[in-house]
Amino acid sequence: xxxxxxxxxxxxxxxxxxxxxxxxxxxxxxxxxxxxxxxxxxxxxxxxxxxxxxxxxxxxxxxxxxxxxxxxxxxxxxxxxxxxxxxxxxxxxxxxxxxxxxxxxxxxxxxxxxxxxxxxxxxxxxxxxxxxxxxxxxxxxxxxxxxxxxxxxxxxxxxxxxxxxxxxxxxxxxxxxxxxxxxxxxxxxxxxxxxxxxxxxxxxxxxxxxxxxxxxxxxxxxxxxxxxxxxxxxxxxxxxxxxxxxxxxxxxxxxxxxxxxxxxxxxxxxxxxxxxxxxxxxxxxxxxxxxxxxxxxxxxxxxxxxxxxxxxxxxxxxxxxxxxxxxxxxxxxxxxxxxxxxxxxxxxxxxxxxxx
Numbered sequence: 001x002x003x004x005x006x007x008x009x010x011x012x013x014x015x016x017x018x019x020x021x022x023x024x025x026x027x028x029x030x031x032x033x034x035x036x037x038x039x040x041x042x043x044x045x046x047x048x049x050x051x052x053x054x055x056x057x058x059x060x061x062x063x064x065x066x067x068x069x070x071x072x073x074x075x076x077x078x079x080x081x082x083x084x085x086x087x088x089x090x091x092x093x094x095x096x097x098x099x100x101x102x103x104x105x106x107x108x109x110x111x112x113x114x115x116x117x118x119x120x121x122x123x124x125x126x127x128x129x130x131x132x133x134x135x136x137x138x139x140x141x142x143x144x145x146x147x148x149x150x151x152x153x154x155x156x157x158x159x160x161x162x163x164x165x166x167x168x169x170x171x172x173x174x175x176x177x178x179x180x181x182x183x184x185x186x187x188x189x190x191x192x193x194x195x196x197x198x199x200x201x202x203x204x205x206x207x208x209x210x211x212x213x214x215x216x217x218x219x220x221x222x223x224x225x226x227x228x229x230x231x232x233x234x235x236x237x238x239x240x241x242x243x244x245x246x247x248x249x250x251x252x253x254x255x256x257x258x259x260x261x262x263x264x265x266x267x268x269x270x271x272x273x274x275x276x277x278x279x280x281x282x283x284x285x286x287x288x289x290x291x292x293x294x295x296x297x298x299x300x301x302x303x304x305x306x307x308x309x310x311x312x313x314x315x316x317x318x319x320x321x322x323x324x325x326x327x328x329x330x331x332x333x334x335x336x337x338x339x340x341x342x343x344x345x346x347x348x349x350x351x352x353x354x355x356x
Contacts, residue, residue: 072149075145076142076145076146079141079142079145080135080138080142083134083135083137083138083141084122084125084134084135085118085122085333086141087121087125087134087135087136087137087203088118088121088122088125088333089118089330089333090137090200090203090204090291090330091121091203091204091206091207092118092121092329092330092333092336093287093288093291093292093329093330094200094204094207094291094292094295094302094303094307094308095292095307095308095326095329096204096206096207096302096307097115097116098121098124099116099120099124101113101114101115101116101338102114102116106337112337112338113337113338114335114336114337114338115336115337115338116336117333117334117335117336118333118334119334122134125206128206129206133206136202136203136205136206137198137199137200137202137203139216140195140196140198140199140202140216140219141195141196141199143195143216144192144193144194144195144196144199145192147188147191147192147195148188148189148191148192149188151187151188151191152184152185152187152188152191153184153187153188154187155183155184155187156180156183156184156187159183161179161180161183170255170259174251174252174255177251178247178248178251181247181251182244182247185243185244185247186240186244189236189239189240189243190236193232193233193235193236193239194220194232194233196235196239196290196294197223197231197232197233197234197235197294198213198216198219198220198223200291200294200295201213201219201294201295201298201300201303202214202219204295204298204300204302204303205300205302207300207301207302207307208300208301208302210299210300210301212299212300213300220232222299226298226299234293234294234296235289235290235291235292235293235294235314236290237314238286238287238289238290238293238314238318239286239287239290241283241286242283242284242286242287242290245279245282245283245286246276246279246280246282246283249275249278249279249282250272250275250276250279253275253279254272254275257271281331284327284328284331285318285321285322285327285328286318288321288326288327288328288329288330289314289317289318289321289327290314292308292311292317292321293311293314293317295308296308296309296310296311296317297310297311325339
């Protein structure tokens, strides 16, 4: 029997057509290889496209991120503009109340004693010293901020901890970041604190009308002559504890909220601000103690009786302020309610008795 095979549109005899048994297998292998090469090429193109997109994102991020120098200049300019309010806040923290309390009603409609706000302080200072008097202590404060920004990361850079490798465990990552931030904060505060002491004493001269701390060089010489090198660091410990406490609270609460998903991503920024505000208010009494200790026992009248007792240690200052109810003075600058503790201690020569 003659056998036939079909090649294209023609039907040929088996003898006339060549049958390759391995033809389909070879063609299938070539197709599979071609598909693999195509998949590899597509994957390479996808990786290149992804890398290109990442590079574009990095470029956009760099373009969107402002220069660090201009950010610093903007922050310094804003601080200089708002310095009069910082001046009034320091006077409040020192307990200087040149104007008497007034009777008014609170949010609930109850009759309450209110102390003068920051705007009253600014008007009072301008009446005595003029507009330039509102910027007393500005140079020392700007110098302190500049030194803090320039040298706060010097120790971390020396140790090589500026860019820590991301740890696989979240708790280790949290500890490493908090340790790095604590070192940055401590270094910057240790370098800039002498300028803080000078700035506080320059602003405190308004109380007794002294001119001892009129310049940076003269202020340093006066402090060194009076108390030695340690005089430049009075009030350093409570300020350091306050900043470290705020850092610990904000870092811990933010890490816990991110770990358990308590906050929505859209509300994370607002919640971070609320957490930081609560931490600052919790440790605010230590800021008051730092300001008082920077001035206590100095050559200005604001650091001696009858305006302030002479404290030996910052713990004594904190306990004394808590007993009197003065540990939150200056925390609220525009609606300052006179607490019941201060009203009851009307015979105390260092409290509200000289104001009523």
